[in-house]
Structures are given as structure tokens and as C-alpha cells.
Amino acid sequence: MAGSVVLHGMWASPYSKGVELALKVKGIEYEFVEEDLTNKSEALMRYNPVHKKVPVLVHNGKPIAESLVIIEYIDETWKEGPRLLPQDPYERAKVRFWTGFLQQQLFGPMLSVLKTDGEAQERAVKEAQEKLKVLEEGIKGSYPGGPPSINGDNMGLLDIVGCPILGAHKVLEEVLGKKFLDQEKYPRVTSWVKALTELPLAKEAMPPHEKLVGLFQFIRSRALESAAA
């Protein structure tokens, strides 16, 4: 399936990164347009007038927004190459449930932990820990054989979504100077994340650690400043 594929994204966005991972797993050639989120391109505004956000995939001139929607589109359009979603409808439902959980329930609290301190941070940490516990139990229940999804060396949708969100825990821990993902409390989550971040694709495609540390520190200090103001 030829044609032009352009991805409007941002190097640190886990949503954008998810789409990049999907394109790479499928071996699809694409052009990446790095968006400056403080000065969004006219094209982005035109392609995603409702949200004005990255990522947006433009395939043969037609735009698609929302990372999970884009990834399902990629799976349905490029049928050669590894599957991103399982074939069985029940397994697909499980993947959709957990990817929704990661994006909607876990990512927000993690961001709050980064952007707060004192009591507010304690609350955010507590909420994030509750979500991690749910995820830990969920992996145990839904994927009793071990870390979910990774089929061979290839990431599936759940890995593609989990890697950028959870893989950033090391960055978060460095910036905060304390542990976030406790291996003893969340052994399954930890081993899954470890396996993901060690995949060749993750090593090649994830944002450089130091660069992300710098960005997280900037986000944190700016958030704390405006909270104090």
C-alpha cells in the first residue's frame, strides 16, 4: 500500500510516539513533521480543527486524528506486516479496554505527580499507585502467561501505548529523586515495562533519556511557579 504518509507529531508526546511505533512495526515509510506546540502549523490546525492537537496522520492527503484511532486505521489499511491488534474479537476487546485505561486513567495522574509538590503531590502519587495496582491485577487476570502482547520482537497495540507512558517512569524518578514504579509492589508491570524498553525498536525510537529529563524538569518548574503565583 503506497501513497504519501505524513505524521504531525511532537518528540515527547506519548500519543505521537505511539503512532510512530505503529508505523515502524509495520515498516511503513513516513515523513515526520515536528510540531512546535507553542506555535502550531497552519496545516495542523486545518487537519485537526476540533482539537488542534498532535498526532495527526495524513495518508494521501486525508487526515486522521486521535492516536488510538490512527493506530487501528494503520492496522486495517496495511495488512502486510505484523498485526497490531489480535485477531480474536475478545482479545481485541481486552486490548482496547487496557489501552483506554493506560491513556485515560494512568497517564493523567503521572503527569500530576510531575507537576505538583507537597500534599497535592501526595494525593497524585496515591492516585497513580491505585491505578498501577489495578494495572498489576489486570495483567494478572487478563494475561496470566506473563507480560502482555509482545509477539516475538514486535510490539502490539498495548505495548505501543504502554511503552511511551510507562517507559517514562525512569525519567520521572530522576526528576523527582524518588521511586515511582516499585518492583516489589508491581512486579508484573515492572517486568513488562522492562521487556518493552529493551526491545530494539524501543531503543531506537524512544526519546533520549537526557532530553526527556530536561523537558520534564522544565514542565515541573513551570507548573510549580504558576501554582505559587
Place this chain on the structure above:
Amino acid sequence: MDGVKLHGFWLSPFSHRVVWALKLKGIPFDYIEEDLPNKSALLLQYNPVHKKIPVLVHGSRPVCESMVIIEYLEETWPQCPLLPTDPHERAVVRFWVKFIEEKSPNVWIVYRSVGEEQEKAMRESVEMLSNLEEHGPNKGKKFFGGDGINIMDIAFGGVACWIGAIEEVSGRQIFDAAKFPRLNAWKANFKSSPVIAENLPDREKLREHLARLREKRLSSSTHK
């Protein structure tokens, strides 16, 4: 094929979405009404993560989250499709479903809050409607799905059919028919369409129940 059971709640829009999808596709199912303050042990076992309805149980396998359930139904029972076949068109429909899922909680925040929190939720709710009015697919057609109902219609139906009762109970007008003529026409089409018309909560019962819940909530909370 294995039997299908749906654990639902008569008041819930999410529960109704799944009922609509099941009936539109002609899938036979058993309905189990959950008494929400006293959730059944089965429900807690089937949805340990969120402990919420709706839960669809196919054979012994539980599926949770209304729109995840509906995609599961679509893939397992392909008759009477609720999604187009073209991948780009499917992506557009799913985009809007995600949009509705993300923005529609604001309508419920209008219902259950007061003051600044309610004002903010009002603004977000009206903006959601504006976006649908202006950008929603298949303008000029009966439904967002064109001539037939699709999953976007079902998703929005779970909002639009509850807004009236929410407005009455909270005293706020979210859906001004004059401002949203397209959505207003859509609502009339949707609510009168055969399967949907037979599967809507009783309006008076809904209003009463929501009024009572709101009263209880506001009097016991420390809302400003």
C-alpha cells in the same frame, strides 16, 4: 453460539447504548438489572477494574466499557453493521466516538455541580455541541451514519437523550435548539427511529430519579 447477558441499569446511558446496539443487530440477550447501590457479586467479579455497568457477558467472557462492548458486538456479529467498511471512514467515526466520550462527562458535571464548576462544564458542553453541529459527519442526512444509525449516533444518543432531563433538574439550558438546528433534527430522527424509540428510559421516572439524586448529593456535599 454462547448466550449473551447484559448487566445494566435502567437509568444509565451507557447501558442503553449497548441495548441499542444489541437490538439493532438482532442479537438475542438476557438483561440483568443491577441495583446499583447493591452491586451483585457477579458484577464485581466481571468488572473488578471499574465495578461498573454495563458489562456484557458472552458465554463466560466479560467485556466492559460501552463502546468497547459495541466494537466487540460489531466484530462478533457482522450483520446489520454499525461501522462503515472503508478504513478512513471508520477512523472518522471512531474519532467522533472518542470526542463524545471525552467531552460528554461535562454534561453530567453540569447536572451534579453548582457555581464555577458548573459554569465551566456548561461552556465545555456547549462547545462539544458546537463542534458536532459544525463538523459532525453526514450533514444533511438523517444520522451521523448517513441513512442508518452507526456507533457515533449510538454514542451521542447516550448524551442527547439524557440532556433534557438534566436540563430540567439542574435548571440550566445546554441544548438550545435554535443554536443547534442540525443536532435538533438529528435528535428527533434518532429518538423516533424504531429500535431507539422502544428503548428509552421513561422521561418522568428519569427526571424524578435524577432530581432526587441531585438533591441528596448537593445537600451532603461541601460544594461552594
